Amino acid sequence: MESGSSLLVGDFKCRVSSVLNKLTKEYGKDYMFDKSEETCWNSHQGTPQYVVIQFPQENGADVRQLNIMFQGGFVGKDCEVLITTGDSKEFQHCTHFYPKDINATQTFPLNANNVRQIKILFPTSTDFFGRVTIYQLDILGFPSS
Structure with missing residues (x-):
């Protein structure tokens, strides 16, 4: 099955659970999408942490793949x-995924159609304090017709 192209173009919106010490200029959510391996989103401590993406496409998107690069x-x-x-404004379960504790881009399949929003939930973290650090995040798929 073809994974499509990035759905994170144009007017998409992003919300995150927290930013480390509220330092958005250094660790804000936009750094997940700047394609730089020098910048990242850092959550504050505590669980759960999350990222919510709202797609701009009028009919939503058909999502096929999640690409994510954490800091080990x-x-x-x-x-x-x-x-x-x-x-619907109610979030419903789509899938679970289990990342490795490494500094490389990891790919996870998704298969959901007409998605308006996607929430990536991190109930726990490999960090003792529950912090999550993401260098790159992308969602692939197709605009819904």
Whole structure:
């Protein structure tokens, strides 16, 4: 099955659970999407942590793949993807995924159609304090028709 192209283009919106010490200029959410391996989003301590993406496409998106690069030692464990579809505001379970504690881009398959929002939930972390650090995040798929 083809994974499509990045859905994180144009007017997508992103929310995160927290930013380390509220230092958004150094560790803000936008750094997950700047394609630089020098910058990252750092969450504050505590669990759970999450990233929510709202797609700009009018009919939502058909999501096929999640690409994510953590900092080793600050990796989400027992992660879950939740989605909203159509006009629903309620998040529903899509899939679980289990990242390795490494500094490389990891790819996880997704298969959901007409997705308006996607929530990537990190219930726990490899960090003792529950912090999560993400250098790159991308969601691949197709605009829903």
